[in-house]
Amino acid sequence: MRRIAFATPADGHAIAIAVERLREARTLLRQAGARQAASAAGKAISSAEGAARHVQHRIRRTME
Numbered sequence: 001m002r003r004i005a006f007a008t009p010a011d012g013h014a015i016a017i018a019v020e021r022l023r024e025a026r027t028l029l030r031q032a033g034a035r036q037a038a039s040a041a042g043k044a045i046s047s048a049e050g051a052a053r054h055v056q057h058r059i060r061r062t063m064e
Contacts, residue, residue, distance in 0.1 A: 007058035015052045022048060 026041035 004058055004061045006062050007055050009059060011055050012052065012059060015048060015055055019045060019048045019052060 022041055022045045026038050026045065029038035029041055
């Protein structure tokens with residue numbers, strides 16, 4: 001099996017902040033009537049949430 005990259009709780013925290021800010025941006029874009037940009041922000045949120053799951057897995061695996 002390939003060696004998993006090291007991750008720290010700080011990495012997870014940074015991603016959580018990014019997701020929160022993307023959600024704020026999506027809300028502001030919707031308020032401004034920028035539907036396509038808000039949709040793109042929604043896709044970015046989904047991607048960032050996947051990154052958060054991935055980093056949590058890396059943290060669990062490297063702490064064992």
